[in-house]
Amino acid sequence: MYTQQVGSFVLNLEIAVYLIAGLAGVLGIRLRMRRHPEKARMSAYAGNAVLLWLLVWKGSLLLFHPVDVISNPWSLVYFSGGANGIWLATVVSASYLIYRSMKTEFDVKAAGSLLTVMILGWTAIYYSAQAILLDDSVVRHSLMAIGAAALYMVMAIGSPADGQLSTVWLWLGLGKAALAFMEPDREPLILEFSAEQLAWLLFAGAMLVVVTRSERGKRFRERAGGKA
Structure with a gap:
């Protein structure tokens, strides 16, 4: 306090x-x-x-x-x-x-x-x-x-854009995982990563999947619109 x-x-x-x-x-x-x-x-x-x-x-x-x-x-x-x-x-x-x-x-x-x-x-x-x-x-x-x-x-x-929300959470997750290496009381669990870091990396991985799918969907809609 x-x-x-x-x-x-x-x-x-x-x-x-x-x-x-x-x-x-x-x-x-x-x-x-x-x-x-x-x-x-x-x-x-x-x-x-x-x-x-x-x-x-x-x-x-x-x-x-x-x-x-x-x-x-x-x-x-x-x-x-x-x-x-x-x-x-x-x-x-x-x-x-x-x-x-x-x-x-x-x-x-x-x-x-x-x-x-x-x-x-x-x-x-x-x-x-x-x-x-x-x-x-x-x-x-x-x-x-x-x-x-x-x-x-x-x-x-910034102007709202497709995939912006997921991208922001992706970077936040990666940042939290990276900066956790600087914690003095960090307890490594797997490959020098703590449980908290693994959780943030898993979260960031999920956001990466969402961003990738969003980009693919955007390109698909652009191609479909071009053909129309």
């Missing part, structure tokens, strides 16, 4: 980092939908998703450590559900955003693109904060922040 002493107050910087990270995702959605008539509505939904994430993340302590909360209710203010709480909050808020996107008559690909922008914005800010506030793994955190920020700009400002 990042904390900062200001006079007699102790500020919880972790909440501030997550809030700013979420707002970066909201900004990304506004940029991506800058010419779309539903920009205001989807931006509001994205803001709701950020608040929902924070509430679930903080409240997850009651789910994972109920005895601690019952014995000391103030623990909800100073603590959270940890990594499990982060995953739970991410699943809940992502499901909410996808649901709202589909209700707004976006297709699965468009909804996935909006969610990806949110995740990349969050990732870029989160790892930037890690690089600034922590003393270890500064280079790894900085590289991850730069990579996520670059992909974020591609998704937020």
Whole structure:
């Protein structure tokens, strides 16, 4: 937990980092939908998703450590559900955003693109904060922040294109797998790759298949259109 002493107050910087990270995702959605008539509505939904994430993340302590909360209710203010709480909050808020996107008559690909922008914005800010506030793994955190920020700009400002979503996730998966070599507590499992790296490589392989099939489909449609 990042904390900062200001006079007699102790500020919880972790909440501030997550809030700013979420707002970066909201900004990304506004940029991506800058010419779309539903920009205001989807931006509001994205803001709701950020608040929902924070509430679930903080409240997850009651789910994972109920005895601690019952014995000391103030623990909800100073603590959270940890990594499990982060995953739970991410699943809940992502499901909410996808649901709202589909209700707004976006297709699965468009909804996935909006969610990806949110995740990349969050990732870029989160790892930037890690690089600034922590003393270890500064280079790894900085590289991850730069990579996520670059992909974020591609998704937020670049023109939507066939295969763009899968390509972005392909590069993110490869980047996570490569930078994991710099983790000090990495435990090799197979061929010097850790379990986390193997999972990311498997994910990147799946995205490569999707990208390849998308490119083949695009060339097929172009040839079919030319013959017509």
